[in-house]
Amino acid sequence: MANVKCNPDLVRERAKCSFDVNELIHLIDGGENATKEKRHFEETIFSVKELQDAVPEEYLSHKDRYENAVRKATILRDVCREYMKKYNYKPNRFRVGHGVFKDVSPFLLHDGMFVATIIGQGTPEQQAEWLPKAENMQIIGTYAQTELGHGSFIRGLETRATYDPKTEEFILNNATLSSFKWWPGGLGSTVNHCIVVAQLFINGKSYGIQPFIVQIRDLNTHKPLPGVKVGEIGPKMGFQTANNGFLGFENFRIPRMNMLMKNAQVLKDGTFVKGMNEKLTYGTMVMVRVGIVGDCSLNTSLAATIAVRYSAVRHQSKIKAKEPEVQILDYVTQQHKLFIAIASSHVFRNVYSWLSKSYLNVMKDLAQGKQDHLPELHATACCLKAVCSRDAGSVVEECRLACGGHGYMTSSNLPLVYGFTIATVTYEGEQTVLLLQTARYLVKAWLAALQGKVLAPSVSYLSDWLKNDNVRWQNTPEGIVKGFQHVAAGKVKAAYDTIQKYIKLGKDYEDAWNLASVQLMKASEAHSRSILCEVSWGEVIRTSASPNLLQVLKQLAQLYLVYWTLETSGDFLVYSNISKDDIAILREKYEELLAAIRPNAVGLVDAFDLRDEILHSTLGSYDGRVYERLMEEALKSPLNQESVNASFHKYLKPLMEKAKL
Ligand SMILES: CCCCC/C=C\C/C=C\C/C=C\CCCCC(=O)SCCNC(=O)CCNC(=O)[C@H](O)C(C)(C)COP(=O)(O)OP(=O)(O)OC[C@H]1O[C@@H](n2cnc3c(N)ncnc32)[C@H](O)[C@@H]1OP(=O)(O)O
Numbered sequence: 001m002a003n004v005k006c007n008p009d010l011v012r013e014r015a016k017c018s019f020d021v022n023e024l025i026h027l028i029d030g031g032e033n034a035t036k037e038k039r040h041f042e043e044t045i046f047s048v049k050e051l052q053d054a055v056p057e058e059y060l061s062h063k064d065r066y067e068n069a070v071r072k073a074t075i076l077r078d079v080c081r082e083y084m085k086k087y088n089y090k091p092n093r094f095r096v097g098h099g100v101f102k103d104v105s106p107f108l109l110h111d112g113m114f115v116a117t118i119i120g121q122g123t124p125e126q127q128a129e130w131l132p133k134a135e136n137m138q139i140i141g142t143y144a145q146t147e148l149g150h151g152s153f154i155r156g157l158e159t160r161a162t163y164d165p166k167t168e169e170f171i172l173n174n175a176t177l178s179s180f181k182w183w184p185g186g187l188g189s190t191v192n193h194c195i196v197v198a199q200l201f202i203n204g205k206s207y208g209i210q211p212f213i214v215q216i217r218d219l220n221t222h223k224p225l226p227g228v229k230v231g232e233i234g235p236k237m238g239f240q241t242a243n244n245g246f247l248g249f250e251n252f253r254i255p256r257m258n259m260l261m262k263n264a265q266v267l268k269d270g271t272f273v274k275g276m277n278e279k280l281t282y283g284t285m286v287m288v289r290v291g292i293v294g295d296c297s298l299n300t301s302l303a304a305t306i307a308v309r310y311s312a313v314r315h316q317s318k319i320k321a322k323e324p325e326v327q328i329l330d331y332v333t334q335q336h337k338l339f340i341a342i343a344s345s346h347v348f349r350n351v352y353s354w355l356s357k358s359y360l361n362v363m364k365d366l367a368q369g370k371q372d373h374l375p376e377l378h379a380t381a382c383c384l385k386a387v388c389s390r391d392a393g394s395v396v397e398e399c400r401l402a403c404g405g406h407g408y409m410t411s412s413n414l415p416l417v418y419g420f421t422i423a424t425v426t427y428e429g430e431q432t433v434l435l436l437q438t439a440r441y442l443v444k445a446w447l448a449a450l451q452g453k454v455l456a457p458s459v460s461y462l463s464d465w466l467k468n469d470n471v472r473w474q475n476t477p478e479g480i481v482k483g484f485q486h487v488a489a490g491k492v493k494a495a496y497d498t499i500q501k502y503i504k505l506g507k508d509y510e511d512a513w514n515l516a517s518v519q520l521m522k523a524s525e526a527h528s529r530s531i532l533c534e535v536s537w538g539e540v541i542r543t544s545a546s547p548n549l550l551q552v553l554k555q556l557a558q559l560y561l562v563y564w565t566l567e568t569s570g571d572f573l574v575y576s577n578i579s580k581d582d583i584a585i586l587r588e589k590y591e592e593l594l595a596a597i598r599p600n601a602v603g604l605v606d607a608f609d610l611r612d613e614i615l616h617s618t619l620g621s622y623d624g625r626v627y628e629r630l631m632e633e634a635l636k637s638p639l640n641q642e643s644v645n646a647s648f649h650k651y652l653k654p655l656m657e658k659a660k661l
Pocket residue numbers: 094104108109111112113143145146151152153154155185279280282283285286287288291292295374375378420426427428429430433434437440441
């Protein structure tokens with residue numbers, strides 16, 4: 001990239017960067033070698049001609065766009081397969097996926113949830129049967145859980161799997177419209193298999209929801225099998241190429257061994273054998289929620305790179321009347337909009353790495369029959385997924401708005417990035433629903449703290465606060481982290497007290513919970529923010545990096561802490577010992593941090609190392625040829641391929657002629 005002829009503003013920005021951009025790239029990637037491998041892989045992918053679109057996707061019809069996505073998905077699969085064989089390298093498919101599809105691969109759910117569920121929910125025998133076929137794409141699958149009538153409340157799913165001991169089969173049925181599966185990615189026209197989550201019935205008795213592996217299309221003709229009704233759900237806000245679909249069954253029979261039986265089993269005679277914990281059936285969702293925190297980091301870095309580079313190139317208006325128009329990045333309000341995007345991407349990455357380790361530890365424990373840490377993992381993954389996805393959506397939108405009119409252009413790619421980022425707020429557990437899951441855990445933890453019990457590490461601050469809620473405020477990063485814990489503890493206590501108040505007024509627990517649920521949701525958000533602050537600050541101070549880089553990483557981490565303290569200063573005034581003077585000091589600190597980060601802004605986004613092919617943006621490319629690219633892309637419009645459009649003769653001319661009469 002270094003030899004590309006760049007916009008002079010970007011050249012100047014890069015020259016004033018105070019740290020070694022390559023050092024940060026290696027740190028993000030996990031080492032110099034990892035960067036080399038990543039770049040070699042990406043170079044390979046993006047040099048495949050067939051993966052490059054001659055016409056921008058947006059000009060294709062819905063159908064052509066889907067077919068083009070499937071075409072590219074199959075090529076990408078082949079290239080990756082060969083590459084992995086040759087180099088024994090496991091690539092990050094989401095990064096290159098953004099480049100190849102711009103939007104979402106129709107195989108996303110195959111890789112992300114179908115294969116993962118077979119691993120997580122299948123017995124060794126079932127894995128041996130299905131996994132090789134799924135991994136080498138002999139079969140293509142998705143994860144079909146959500147229905148027209150139910151997504152969040154999965155115990156309310158209506159698809160039925162009724163066991164027939166005579167034939168040792170399950171009979172799948174969707175008797176109502178609301179029971180139709182609705183949303184699964186790839187289901188529309190791509191997959192031939194599904195994990196179907198259905199209510200198990202044996203001898204008229206319900207045994208809760210269980211996962212079944214179901215073939216829905218003929219492998220040769222791709223026609224839906226008799227008894228299967230399947231189709232695509234139509235255009236959406238984003239995810240256009242994900243091929244989300246609907247599905248229903250009518251007396252569709254599958255063999256007994258197609259119930260994934262790692263956790264619970266149905267024996268030949270219809271005996272149901274309960275698993276260690278029925279919530280283990282929800283395991284794939286926990287895994288994906290963890291993954292989404294990492295995805296939030298990537299999505300945020302995409303938007304930050306586009307908006308920061310554009311803001312360095314774009315000149316508009318003046319700060320001083322007699323001086324030239326400034327780079328819009330010099331407006332402190334612009335820095336306020338954008339630097340939190342850079343900081344958030346680092347915070348999400350660090351927290352993702354921490355959460356993934358917890359996830360793997362809990363998986364190891366579960367394999368040995370220990371489930372003590374599962375509730376903490378579930379609670380932590382829920383609130384982090386909810387808050388990170390919401391933050392990422394807001395940050396991406398702020399970056400888009402920060403690009404003014406050009407941010408509204410599809411060719412900036414910001415509308416698309418927003419489309420797939422904001423979807424993470426809803427899928428894999430709607431944000432409020434997940435925050436309330438965490439709130440259940442927090443309320444229990446609070447009760448345990450009141451009883452003097454030892455709490456799990458992520459909530460031990462509740463006990464500390466109970467012992468001493470009068471800690472002096474300190475304007476240091478550690479002091480701010482403590483402050484976030486005080487806010488969270490104060491909110492958990494307030495929500496708990498509110499529940500108790502309603503119970504004393506004669507409400508039952510469930511109604512009291514619902515009445516207090518805004519507070520519970522806010523407590524959960526505050527808990528999440530305190531984890532984000534504590535973990536990310538902790539990771540940064542433990543980072544081994546050169547002094548120059550460490551200084552910049554600390555500035556970003558502090559920016560995150562101060563930004564969110566100021567954003568939630570009302571809470572701090574209520575629940576911590578912060579004073580108005582402390583807030584004034586923090587405001588000053590915030591301005592200092594923006595000024596300190598300003599010279600490194602372009603270097604920082606360069607360090608995300610996102611190739612132009614991944615950014616897909618007229619505004620964000622490495623060379624900063626913004627106006628040239630905007631014009632080049634505009635000229636690709638089919639309307640610009642003709643000097644006069646047929647509508648002139650058909651409609652406009654007759655209209656004008658009528659007006660003459
Ligand atoms: C684009 C790139 C993305 C990159 C992502 C990275 C990697 C992933 C790769 C690919 C995936 C890509 C895209 C995904 C597309 C989207 C796919 C989907 O959306 S699939 C559908 C997802 N659906 C949901 O998430 C549904 C949300 N609802 C639920 O999870 C549950 O119904 C519930 C809200 C949790 C409530 O369940 P239930 O009613 O049964 O439980 P409660 O009675 O409320 O609580 C009982 C008890 O159980 C505990 N618990 C609940 N869940 C779990 C769990 N998963 N693990 C452990 N424990 C759990 C809960 O805490 C309660 O405990 P207690 O308080 O002690 O009683």
